[in-house]
Amino acid sequence: MKKIILLITLFLVACSSQEEPVSNFEVTFLIKCDTLLGNLDKIDEIKHSLIPDNGIIYENYALEAYEGESVFDILLRVTRDNKIHMEYVDTPIYNSAYIEGINNLYEFDAGNLSGWTYRVNDVFPNYGCSQYKVQAGDIVEWIYVYDKMLF
Amino acid sequence: MEVFNIENLTFKYPTKEKAALTDITLQIDKGEFILLCGQSGCGKTTLIKHLKPSLTPHGQTQGNIFYKSTNIKQVSTREDASEIGYVLQNPDNQIVTDKVWHELAFGLENLGIDKQQIRLRVAEMANFFGIQNWFYNDTASLSGGQKQLLNLASIIVMGVEVLILDEPTSQLDPISAVDFLETLKKINDELGITIILTEHRLEEVFKLVDKVIVMQDSKILFYDTPHNVCKNLIETQHPMANAMPTPARIAAALTHEELPFTIKSGRNLLYKLIGSTNILADNLIEKPIDTNFNILTLKDVFFRYTKDGNDILKGLSINVAQGEIYAILGGNGTGKSTLLNVIAKNLRPYRGKIKSSTKSIALLPQDPQVMFIKDTVSEELANNEISKLLNISHLLNFHPFDLSGGEQQKVALAKILLSNPDILLLDEPTKGLDCYFKAELAQILASLNKTIILVSHDIEFCAKYASRCGLYFDGQIISEGPPREFFSNNYFYTTSASRMCRHIISNAVTVKEVIETCQNQLK
């Protein structure tokens, strides 16, 4: 019995210690695969139905974000809240998550160099999405590219 | 017309000083059934291997052998394979393939016979030997007798004219052995195949063969009809006289008439001599075993190998007295060896009690080979004095596997005696031994002064040397007693002497006893 009480107390302490984020702000957040629209022949026919007509899987121009959130944190939150499929792996070398697939569109689905990448304010940061902290007004885009070398 | 004509054959193995064959001259006629016997090591096997060119050993040879009037050296490999058949001693080792039908076809395949022809010949043979019921079986699933029958059939199927067999029944139980020998007789009678057989079960063979060759020390001692050979051996008091058929031995001591080889003719002779009165020989009283000093007691022992398996031992009880030789007799593959392993504590019974006043129990397995680890006999025995006791001092420098079956048996026995056990368990100790070795083994066992439990098929051996016998059947000892009481109570499972004098002399079980009782009666 004592143990259970102890556990409950610990649990409550743990919950209460999770402080509310200090401040929040808005960002633009997009997940799109429009690069594939012109290259449908490169992707397996079964996956055609997964590509929206306009190439945009998710868009929100006023997404609430919190201080200290990374690009990955937002992606994880958004896909879960909107029941969008997403699979990732942790890559400890880069201390970041690596995105393998969103909406069942996976890396290599459209060729050896295809996969997901992100850019913020039209710039491709050359480090992991868990490392990039967003700031107010950022335009964060997840883009499916069929050739990572082109970007 | 003769099949083999051997002229002054002398042969010496490269490594041996003494000749293995000395000046052998003999003719073997077509269609004859010839028995070749003699003490092991007398050169029997060497001689018959000379009749099969592909198996002839290397060494110094003088003299000539003619096969159907051509020198045997000129006989082609094909003729050798297709005309001269050879069956070896061990049924297991000769089988080459995994299926019965394939084994039958093996020789014909080698000869390059076409498929249709093989089919016909194999079918014929399967019918002749009654193999059709197990034609598709795995060779591994056959009994020893079936295996040897298959070996025989797979040679006969090649259409051989001569059949040479090297102690083919030595590894078989008595019933399969008699079946096998009778099959040989049938082959000889119905197919006219010449048969040359070495054998130590002379009791059963003498009545089947046309001629007997007796070899001694690399020479031919006798070559005559079975009757004359038997008579000669008994008259000259040759050690092999003890291996002659029981009726002949009894008759030879009592009359000068023609020697009988079968129980039936032996009985007729006894009727003629002493009439049909049922005599109870009162001079044959056994000294009772003192069962108060039991060294080993098994009470209601049950054993099975697997949980779902059948019981092998079914409530077996047995008392063994200190210093006695207890012989367990019984059919083949019924669990006698299992019983010994239970007593030796290699296997645990799931119910019942085993009490023994000693922990020192040693088991001599059926195949002595399983005990040999070292390269020479002396290493095997750690140069112990024991070798003198067992009369194997002359074997110390040999590799255990180079010895004959009887010698291996003695070395294995010596090896387990090293631990000086109080109880000695012997599994078929006389298997494959000739009469000389049996007598020697009996002498050794008696001189050990140990408690001995042996399982055996060898009725004559047990009758002669055991202090008590037990009949094992269906997982139990169903009757037991001192040999005379035990065997004279049995109708079928008893010695030849006892069968011969049933209802004539009711309590004699050995040849000696019958002769003595008859002689007393005739006075």
Added chain:
Amino acid sequence: MIRCYFSDYHPIVLFIYFISVISFAIFLMHPVCLLISISAAISYLALLRIKKYMLAIFLIISIINPLFNHAGVTILFYLPTGNPFTLESLLYGIATSFMIITVIAWFCCYNKVVTSDKLLYLFGKLLPQLSLIISMVLRLIPLYKIRFNKIMHANPSDNAFKTAALVVSIMVTWSMETAIDTADSMKARGYGLPNRTTFSNYKLTTRDIVVSIGLVVMSGYLICSNKLAVTYIPIFNYTQSLPDFIIYTILCYTPIILSIMEELKWKYLISKI
């Protein structure tokens, strides 16, 4: 219980049959096909002894797949790793485990029907020497097993390592010794003569040819028509065609159909007598 008459057919027929059912079992992952195949395999085994390990394989593979494969459009819940657990992945896992169990069941049937001598017959023609060697090895395995047990009994010891060394040493010497006998027995029966032939018990009859053609035609049809496609991941999607299902059923159930036909024939013959 019906006797299996199919195993009396020529080995080549059996071989064609098992080749096609086993490869279709692997490649036709359509749920209906899986059900047809597994039901046929299990009824052919006729023992219905679905072993415990089969159930374990089923559960493990069904669950393991979705734990590691996160693709699929229907997200059921999220795993502690943060990745989704999807319905499609689960279905795929179930289908895979079905497929594996089916293949195992087919191999069990295969083992019962295509015995070593039939296999040897099939390949013996290509490599006659090899087939004899295999036959000899198959003969030696049980023999050595028995010898091994005998040696173990004769040399009881507490030290397992020592016993093993001892047993190996005795086995080798003993076997070499007996191999001399075997060699003699082979030599005595003319092994090594030129123009060796290979004997077999099997005869290709009309019914064997008919059934072989039937099996080949059905397999060929299924391969060419290619109408029974299915995808599990990321979207569960399948096509169907009734004739293909029927033909696949007949193909898988061939041994059972043939056995029943034979059985009926006997009944008919008996009633006539």
